Amino acid sequence: MSDLGETRWVFPRWTNQLRVVVGVLLVVVPLYLVVLLGYGASPKTTDVGYAPEQPVPYSHALHVGQLGLDCRYCHTTVEQAAEAAVPPTQTCMNCHARVRAASPKLLSVRESYATGLPIPWVRVHDLPDYVYFDHSAHVRRGVGCVSCHGRVDTMEVVRQVEPLSMGWCLDCHRNPEPHLRPPELATSMDWVPPEDPEVYGKRLRQQLGIRPSTECWTCHR
Amino acid sequence: MPKALTYTLVILAALALIPLALIARARVTTSSVPRLHLIGDMDTQPYLKAQAANPLFADGRAMRMPVPGTVARGSLMEPEVATGRDGNGWLEVIPVPLTRELMARGRERYDIFCAPCHGYSGYGDGVVNRRAERLQEGTWTPVASFHTETARSRPAGYIYNAITHGVRTMPPYGGQIPVLDRWAIVAYVKALQRSQHASLADVPPEVRMELQARMQGHDGTR
Numbered sequence: 001m002s003d004l005g006e007t008r009w010v011f012p013r014w015t016n017q018l019r020v021v022v023g024v025l026l027v028v029v030p031l032y033l034v035v036l037l038g039y040g041a042s043p044k045t046t047d048v049g050y051a052p053e054q055p056v057p058y059s060h061a062l063h064v065g066q067l068g069l070d071c072r073y074c075h076t077t078v079e080q081a082a083e084a085a086v087p088p089t090q091t092c093m094n095c096h097a098r099v100r101a102a103s104p105k106l107l108s109v110r111e112s113y114a115t116g117l118p119i120p121w122v123r124v125h126d127l128p129d130y131v132y133f134d135h136s137a138h139v140r141r142g143v144g145c146v147s148c149h150g151r152v153d154t155m156e157v158v159r160q161v162e163p164l165s166m167g168w169c170l171d172c173h174r175n176p177e178p179h180l181r182p183p184e185l186a187t188s189m190d191w192v193p194p195e196d197p198e199v200y201g202k203r204l205r206q207q208l209g210i211r212p213s214t215e216c217w218t219c220h221r
Numbered sequence: 222m223p224k225a226l227t228y229t230l231v232i233l234a235a236l237a238l239i240p241l242a243l244i245a246r247a248r249v250t251t252s253s254v255p256r257l258h259l260i261g262d263m264d265t266q267p268y269l270k271a272q273a274a275n276p277l278f279a280d281g282r283a284m285r286m287p288v289p290g291t292v293a294r295g296s297l298m299e300p301e302v303a304t305g306r307d308g309n310g311w312l313e314v315i316p317v318p319l320t321r322e323l324m325a326r327g328r329e330r331y332d333i334f335c336a337p338c339h340g341y342s343g344y345g346d347g348v349v350n351r352r353a354e355r356l357q358e359g360t361w362t363p364v365a366s367f368h369t370e371t372a373r374s375r376p377a378g379y380i381y382n383a384i385t386h387g388v389r390t391m392p393p394y395g396g397q398i399p400v401l402d403r404w405a406i407v408a409y410v411k412a413l414q415r416s417q418h419a420s421l422a423d424v425p426p427e428v429r430m431e432l433q434a435r436m437q438g439h440d441g442t443r
Contacts, residue, residue, distance in 0.1 A: 018222065018226075032237060035241075039244055045244055045247050046247075049249075049250060049251040050251070050253075051251040051252065051253060052253050052255070066348075068337065070332070070333040076397050086272060090392075091396075094394075095353075097392065098353070098360045098362070098390070099356065099358070101358065118280070120274070129266040129270070130262075130263050130266070184329065
């Protein structure tokens, strides 16, 4: 009877190991959750790579990469305004009234032209509404499209390549030098600085007097 | 340790790797699903950004078209500048001051808007023209060269009007190019035309000697 009672209440020998296991788990599980959340909820995971399907299979790789059109041919407001403006149907019809005029891929473009209703392009890059962003302030000061949108000239479908998070904006506002180029080359996709980007950027920054602000009211107004 | 417990721990550890693998995959692939807004903050506020959709209007546009005939403040200009015409027909001279900056601007804008069809030197051999001719669809009109006799005799106002309203089968570019930029392009086109029919007499005397010497240095034929 007493013998039985003793064996019932004594922990078996393997529980000694269990103490170690539980100790390790108490450290590993929170660490795991932190890594999972930090890695999984980072804008680099959730936002980068967004490439919505567009109503027309329009390809920048063809029009920019092969035909060599400048970004400003279509995104005409990018140097004057905050918005870069997706082009109106008329811009497509400049050429497509006569090139590939019967192509089934361009059916909705012709429809839009005939009816006057806009093509429902799907927005790719979208900052939260409480952020103020201005294209002209960047493009006219020598930050190229490629720094924020990547190699658009190789994209069949536009995708977001940068996180557009506050940390990302600030990284560049604190150290813009590696991203600077002569402002007239802002739309060039394959431009490389003639010397070390840091040195070149530093000189350009002094020449143009570039001082990006990191005050909260610059972007939250 | 009981086998069952060990196995459970090993299986849990293996399962814990799956989310990490999924995240790693999400980082290198593209997705057509918009991002999840778990915490909405004030990401979407009840105002409309430029070019947004608004079902309130029949055409679905949030941005409204200006009433026909409206002139925006500050954009009223001389009729000659706006139309390229005066009482007697096309303007022969460019009605804005010709400066070095205007020419540089004209060159830049020409390269953006005209060169795809007319080519960088204006012979009508732009990339789009070549591509369209190769397609042989029968709908494309060859792009005009700026260096034919007729093209060179065109007055400035005619070229300006061709940009604003298009000419024959060429589409209008008035919507894409502001007025001053159009005149800058006209100035550059005129310069291009001059450049392709230049003679030694056009070269300033100071550098003419040098140029002549260099030409002789070559083979003297050009």
